[in-house]
Amino acid sequence: MTTATASHDNHDDHGHHGPAKGIMRWVLTTNHKDIGTMYLWFSLTMLFIGGTMALIIRSELFQPGMQLIEPEFFNQMTTMHGLIMVFGAIMPAFVGLANWMVPLMIGAPDMALPRMNNWSFWILPFAFGMLLFTLFTEAGAPNFGWTFYAPLSTTYAPSSVTYFIFGVHMMGISSIMGAINIIVTILNLRAPGMTLMKMPLFVWTWFITAYLLVAVMPVLAGVVTMMLMDIHYGTAFFDAAGGGDPVLFQHVFWFFGHPEVYIMILPAFGIVSQIIPTFARKPLFGYASMVYATSSIAFLSFIVWAHHMFTVGLPLQTELFFMYATMLIAIPTGVKVFNWVSTMFRGSMTFETPMLFALAFVVLFTIGGFSGLMLSIAPADFQYHDTYFVVAHFHYVLVPGALFGIIAGVYYWLPKWTGHYINENLGKFHFWMSFIGVNVTFFPMHFIGLAGMPRRIPDYALQFADFNAIATVGAFIFGFSQLIFLFVLIKTIRGGEKATDQVWEGAEGLEWTIPSPAPYHTFAEPPHVK
Amino acid sequence: MLFRTWQRLSSVVLGLVSAPAAMADWELNMPQGITEVSQSIYELHMLIFWICVWIGVVVFGVMFYSIFKHRKSKGAVASKFHESLTLEILWTALPTVILIAMAVPATTVLIQMYDTTNSDVDIKITGYQWKWEYNYLGEDVGFFSNLTTPEDEIYNLAEKNENYLLEVDKHVVVPTGQKVRFLITSNDVIHAWWVPEIAVKKDAIPGYINESWAFIPEGEEGIYRGQCAELCGVNHGFMPIVLEAVTGDEYQVWLEEQRAGKIAEAQAALGDFSYDELMVKGADVYARSCAACHGGEGQGLGSVFPALAGSDIALNDMAAHIDIVLNGKPGTAMQAYATQLSDVDMAAVITFERNAWGNDTGETVTPKMITDAKK
Numbered sequence: 067m068t069t070a071t072a073s074h075d076n077h078d079d080h081g082h083h084g085p086a087k088g089i090m091r092w093v094l095t096t097n098h099k100d101i102g103t104m105y106l107w108f109s110l111t112m113l114f115i116g117g118t119m120a121l122i123i124r125s126e127l128f129q130p131g132m133q134l135i136e137p138e139f140f141n142q143m144t145t146m147h148g149l150i151m152v153f154g155a156i157m158p159a160f161v162g163l164a165n166w167m168v169p170l171m172i173g174a175p176d177m178a179l180p181r182m183n184n185w186s187f188w189i190l191p192f193a194f195g196m197l198l199f200t201l202f203t204e205a206g207a208p209n210f211g212w213t214f215y216a217p218l219s220t221t222y223a224p225s226s227v228t229y230f231i232f233g234v235h236m237m238g239i240s241s242i243m244g245a246i247n248i249i250v251t252i253l254n255l256r257a258p259g260m261t262l263m264k265m266p267l268f269v270w271t272w273f274i275t276a277y278l279l280v281a282v283m284p285v286l287a288g289v290v291t292m293m294l295m296d297i298h299y300g301t302a303f304f305d306a307a308g309g310g311d312p313v314l315f316q317h318v319f320w321f322f323g324h325p326e327v328y329i330m331i332l333p334a335f336g337i338v339s340q341i342i343p344t345f346a347r348k349p350l351f352g353y354a355s356m357v358y359a360t361s362s363i364a365f366l367s368f369i370v371w372a373h374h375m376f377t378v379g380l381p382l383q384t385e386l387f388f389m390y391a392t393m394l395i396a397i398p399t400g401v402k403v404f405n406w407v408s409t410m411f412r413g414s415m416t417f418e419t420p421m422l423f424a425l426a427f428v429v430l431f432t433i434g435g436f437s438g439l440m441l442s443i444a445p446a447d448f449q450y451h452d453t454y455f456v457v458a459h460f461h462y463v464l465v466p467g468a469l470f471g472i473i474a475g476v477y478y479w480l481p482k483w484t485g486h487y488i489n490e491n492l493g494k495f496h497f498w499m500s501f502i503g504v505n506v507t508f509f510p511m512h513f514i515g516l517a518g519m520p521r522r523i524p525d526y527a528l529q530f531a532d533f534n535a536i537a538t539v540g541a542f543i544f545g546f547s548q549l550i551f552l553f554v555l556i557k558t559i560r561g562g563e564k565a566t567d568q569v570w571e572g573a574e575g576l577e578w579t580i581p582s583p584a585p586y587h588t589f590a591e592p593p594h595v596k
Numbered sequence: 597m598l599f600r601t602w603q604r605l606s607s608v609v610l611g612l613v614s615a616p617a618a619m620a621d622w623e624l625n626m627p628q629g630i631t632e633v634s635q636s637i638y639e640l641h642m643l644i645f646w647i648c649v650w651i652g653v654v655v656f657g658v659m660f661y662s663i664f665k666h667r668k669s670k671g672a673v674a675s676k677f678h679e680s681l682t683l684e685i686l687w688t689a690l691p692t693v694i695l696i697a698m699a700v701p702a703t704t705v706l707i708q709m710y711d712t713t714n715s716d717v718d719i720k721i722t723g724y725q726w727k728w729e730y731n732y733l734g735e736d737v738g739f740f741s742n743l744t745t746p747e748d749e750i751y752n753l754a755e756k757n758e759n760y761l762l763e764v765d766k767h768v769v770v771p772t773g774q775k776v777r778f779l780i781t782s783n784d785v786i787h788a789w790w791v792p793e794i795a796v797k798k799d800a801i802p803g804y805i806n807e808s809w810a811f812i813p814e815g816e817e818g819i820y821r822g823q824c825a826e827l828c829g830v831n832h833g834f835m836p837i838v839l840e841a842v843t844g845d846e847y848q849v850w851l852e853e854q855r856a857g858k859i860a861e862a863q864a865a866l867g868d869f870s871y872d873e874l875m876v877k878g879a880d881v882y883a884r885s886c887a888a889c890h891g892g893e894g895q896g897l898g899s900v901f902p903a904l905a906g907s908d909i910a911l912n913d914m915a916a917h918i919d920i921v922l923n924g925k926p927g928t929a930m931q932a933y934a935t936q937l938s939d940v941d942m943a944a945v946i947t948f949e950r951n952a953w954g955n956d957t958g959e960t961v962t963p964k965m966i967t968d969a970k971k
């Protein structure tokens with residue numbers, strides 16, 4: 067949909083300097099590419115830390131009985147795993163991709179607020195450093211689940227909850243600054259001719275995501291502040307004994323929480339919408355309807371939060387409203403899937419690594435959407451809620467959904483970043499191991515959930531043993547396959563077949579008009595988009 | 597009705613064919629359960645499941661067809677179409693229709709689930725860290741229900757029994773053929789009371805009383821097991837629910853027994869107990885009610901749950917010791933045990949704590965001292 071007239075001779079090589087030398091390059095940088103790179107490495111580090119925790123959890127659950135760790139530490143692991151994956155791995159990875167690609171895709175020289183950009187990244191290592199440090203304190207890390215329901219997280223919390231609150235505040239500030247930056251960049255720095263309805267879908271989905279972030283991160287900050295006051299200043303927002311209301315906590319949390327899950331998937335929708343047309347060599351089907359569908363999903367995501375609360379005893383009318391609203395979300399989500407499939411239909415497809423991950427995304431995310439639709443049926447949710455069925459659902463949308471989207475994006479743009487193609491054999495090996503691992507891990511969880519295994523338990527009744535053992539085997543396959551990913555990344559950075567500027571035969575858009583690797587400064591003079 | 601008969605029949609046949617497999621290993625699906633509501637939920641679940649399967653077959657069918665036919669290596673040339681208003685309208689409208697068709701039965705079932713009126717039996721259920729209390733309203737019957745799976749089984753020192761982690765000391769007994777209403781609340785954090793076979797799952801929230809109900813038809817007498825379904829702290833995985841459905845007559849007999857048992861207990865408190873008797877009983881009570889937090893050897897747990905071995909309160913101030921066990925400490929996980937334990941059990945456990953694990957005070961706390969302290 068965008069035709070670029072720009073070519074490399076209008077990237078600048080006068081007056082500008084390359085990166086500074088040494089560590090200070092990274093500490094002081096305001097360059098969107100450097101910051102993007104730091105976000106991505108940070109996210110990968112968090113993925114490995116959170117992943118190690120997942121393997122500890124799965125090891126304990128390999129067999130019934132307590133073998134390796136104590137229930138208390140188990141709860142700390144589930145909590146930290148969730149927090150680290152959501153706030154440390156998935157979200158920063160998307161911000162990193164946005165930093166790298168949004169300016170390149172809209173023909174901007176950098177992000178609009180480069181100094182703030184530096185801050186939004188550098189807050190993160192401190193936030194997570196603090197969160198992780200609680201693991202080594204006497205009170206132990208937070209142990210109340212990533213949803214931190216009061217009063218378990220207030221009156222009954224370990225003292226590390228205060229560090230947790232501070233950490234969440236810092237992450238929130240980082241996300242809000244990142245989001246504002248993206249909005250301002252997109253609104254102000256588009257190259258001439260790049261109208262909104264010509265923007266690549268990755269830019270569009272991030273644009274909408276950024277609004278979601280600005281809208282709900284303050285709500286998260288509010289809810290943790292109310293906790294802080296309950297814990298230290300004697301208020302009773304969530305303490306029934308003091309006239310407060312534990313259910314209020316859940317309403318406020320999920321008002322943040324449901325949009326949050328879309329924050330974690332919309333940019334992945336964007337990535338997949340870039341990749342599929344490239345490798346199908348055919349324009350994206352229904353560009354405009356994709357934009358409208360994304361917007362409707364974003365809007366609906368604000369009015370479905372109580373589907374996480376079907377069993378808290380909401381009045382019947384409320385329950386019905388949230389059930390209907392949640393079912394509605396399936397419609398725009400379906401439109402997206404249909405559009406992707408139609409893009410493939412009668413294309414001329416090839417199956418390089420990014421495409422494989424994108425295809426797996428379409429299939430497995432859709433399976434996660436199906437279980438979401440099942441969960442939206444309130445009466446049935448009384449049986450599903452807080453079981454492994456829910457665990458299966460959100461891992462299908464988050465791992466082969468959000469995470470595969472990120473990995474696909476990294477493989478897709480890596481040649482542009484490094485100037486080298488990846489070793490396709492290794493990439494495909496990584497793909498197949500991940501694909502097998504993810505399904506062996508999470509598919510059986512549907513069964514144990516339906517059969518009645520609650521989530522967040524360190525030990526379980528004997529009838530759940532077989533599928534749990536399988537899931538653990540899958541988790542190790544998946545976890546160790548990510549080492550292949552790390553290997554491919556390092557190998558590609560250090561060398562490999564030289565990438566062309568267009569990189570992929572079917573690729574279209576401004577980012578493919580600049581040289582590979584992308585020079586330190588790009589589009590100092592804006593390109594013209596017809 | 598027809599569905600029910602058909603299903604009963606098929607489950608009998610299945611049971612005969614696959615008796616060993618029916619040990620629930622490799623269980624794939626939601627239980628159909630034993631109440632009308634649980635059956636309806638199961639049917640909704642299967643309906644939406646098959647809808648998803650069919651949509652999946654069509655969507656993935658087209659996708660894989662394209663993947664196999666329209667690949668460059670087979671010489672496929674990309675066509676350029678990228679829009680079709682007709683298609684867009686079609687695949688917005690069709691799902692809408694399907695969803696409306698799905699919403700109708702879902703609404704009906706939900707309305708039915710919310711109708712807690714006209715109950716025959718009312719049971720108040722209170723969640724505690726980490727046990728359930730049941731009070732039969734208007735019957736003067738109430739008790740706590742604790743996990744009975746021994747630590748040795750949990751820590752793999754003994755073979756696990758068939759009902760591992762799903763067994764308790766006192767079952768919650770309900771009559772069949774009557775509408776039982778559950779009033780669910782909590783004493784501390786949020787728990788959730790869940791028995792899959794009757795499709796009742798409701799959060800137990802401090803300050804709220806949630807309602808739910810079940811009508812177990814006659815002929816479905818039996819034992820049904822469930823678990824707490826909301827993270828409630830360290831031992832969230834260790835507070836199961838065992839529901840025992842009995843006939844109406846058996847239920848009345850059971851109520852009588854409970855009332856008689858309570859009177860006997862009060863009588864016993866007046867009797868004399870030797871130090872040795874109290875220590876034996878105390879060890880038992882401790883393991884059941886206190887060890888979860890204070891540790892099997894009185895060593896405490898982490899920084900939140902204090903050790904009792906060698907603690908000041910257990911070695912010196914007996915009045916304070918009795919007081920904290922009777923009345924608990926508000927705002928902490930230490931609950932008031934005055935209503936949970938009989939005076940004999942209370943005396944036994946305190947005697948035990950003052951003499952076990954090297955706390956050799958040699959003191960005996962008698963049931964009478966507890967009765968007096970309560971005044």
Ligand code: HEM
Nearest residue numbers: 327331373374396399435438439441442451452456460463
């Ligand atoms: C078709 C679209 C979707 C529908 C209808 C849907 C519906 C639901 C429902 C009803 C629940 C609550 C289940 C319960 O706790 O009983 C749920 C949980 C969840 N969903 Fe979705 N969902 C959809 C897509 C997504 C996406 C795209 C994501 C994230 C990428 C996501 C992430 C989650 C998470 C993380 C939870 C669990 C939260 C927790 O309790 O920890 N869902 N979903």
Ligand SMILES: [Cu+2]
Nearest residue numbers: 324327373374
């Ligand atoms: Cu949600």
Ligand SMILES: [Cu+2]
Nearest residue numbers: 824826828832
């Ligand atoms: Cu619990």
